[in-house]
Amino acid sequence: MKKIYIIISVVLISINSISQQLPQFSLRMFDNVVINPAVTGTKSYNEITLHHRSQWIGFEGAPITDALSFNGKYFNNMGLGAYVINDITGPTHRFSINLAYDYQLKINDEYTLSLGIAGIIMQYGIDGNKVSLYQHNDNLISENISDMVWKPDFNFGAYIYSDKLYVGISALQLFQTKMNVFNNLDAQIPLSRTYYIISGYKIDINDDYFIQPSILFNTTFHSPVQIGVNTLVSYKDKIFGGLSYRYNDAVIFMAGAKIKDKVRVYYSYDFTASKFRTYNKKGSHEIIITFDIPRKPKKDNSLM
Numbered sequence: 001m002k003k004i005y006i007i008i009s010v011v012l013i014s015i016n017s018i019s020q021q022l023p024q025f026s027l028r029m030f031d032n033v034v035i036n037p038a039v040t041g042t043k044s045y046n047e048i049t050l051h052h053r054s055q056w057i058g059f060e061g062a063p064i065t066d067a068l069s070f071n072g073k074y075f076n077n078m079g080l081g082a083y084v085i086n087d088i089t090g091p092t093h094r095f096s097i098n099l100a101y102d103y104q105l106k107i108n109d110e111y112t113l114s115l116g117i118a119g120i121i122m123q124y125g126i127d128g129n130k131v132s133l134y135q136h137n138d139n140l141i142s143e144n145i146s147d148m149v150w151k152p153d154f155n156f157g158a159y160i161y162s163d164k165l166y167v168g169i170s171a172l173q174l175f176q177t178k179m180n181v182f183n184n185l186d187a188q189i190p191l192s193r194t195y196y197i198i199s200g201y202k203i204d205i206n207d208d209y210f211i212q213p214s215i216l217f218n219t220t221f222h223s224p225v226q227i228g229v230n231t232l233v234s235y236k237d238k239i240f241g242g243l244s245y246r247y248n249d250a251v252i253f254m255a256g257a258k259i260k261d262k263v264r265v266y267y268s269y270d271f272t273a274s275k276f277r278t279y280n281k282k283g284s285h286e287i288i289i290t291f292d293i294p295r296k297p298k299k300d301n302s303l304m
Contacts, residue, residue, distance in 0.1 A: 023065040023087045026252045026268045026286050029214050033071050035196045036170035037100035038116030038159035041079020046072030046293035057282035061090035077104045096122040110162045118155040124179045151177045168198045192220040210234050249274050264290045
């Protein structure tokens with residue numbers, strides 16, 4: 001009985017994992033290195049980023065994600081970075097350590113091509129203490145059962161950018177690793193290869209204002225394509241505001257500010273626009289704090 005229960009639990013978690021295996025972020029345009037290693041070191045400064053998301057506030061077992069990253073440019077044409085991500089959803093948790101490298105090649109005076117790869121070591125686990133049973137008095141399945149496993153993987157990305165335009169494509173979880181969380185059970189959690197396409201364009205209104213529309217596609221080929229459309233407005237590159245729409249999911253309000261030229265703070269609130277709003281009306285919160293580390297003055301080929 002206990003074995004059957006665990007197998008059913010793992011299968012249900014797997015179904016949920018396929019629909020949202022990788023953390024969902026609304027402020028991706030400010031932290032693209034976590035979905036495309038080729039973005040590493042493409043800004044005019046090195047950067048440390050703290051990223052937190054609390055999804056579906058008030059909903060028990062809702063995803064909570066934290067990320068810490070560093071990325072910078074070295075030797076004129078190489079980007080190096082590292083980031084850790086901790087993602088908790090109900091009884092499952094996923095922790096990964098990522099090391100990224102990219103090579104940047106000038107196409108012409110305006111555009112640069114960056115090719116990047118990230119090596120990953122990932123821990124995936126299930127916390128039996130967070131599993132609630134329907135039959136609390138069933139002694140055969142009342143034991144709290146937990147387990148975890150470590151697995152390697154890789155991400156790959158390509159990124160073309162200028163001071164106005166960027167386009168990137170990436171593939172995450174290239175190995176499509178199968179996670180055998182419980183070694184004594186014939187049950188696996190498959191990690192699906194996930195593809196991202198990102199693009200944005202900076203439109204200067206005048207010396208003080210610019211608008212940056214952007215778009216993001218992602219899919220696993222086992223689930224519907226997720227599409228996000230964003231519009232960001234900036235005043236003197238110090239105050240930011242924007243609006244996003246994630247198809248069949250949420251309307252997102254964004255705001256941010258640059259503090260003393262070295263610290264940037266961004267916040268977003270997701271207003272649930274899908275049928276899930278019936279169960280969760282408090283939306284989702286997200287915040288990013290970035291610390292800019294100046295490099296020697298060079299031509300700025302980055303958008304943000």
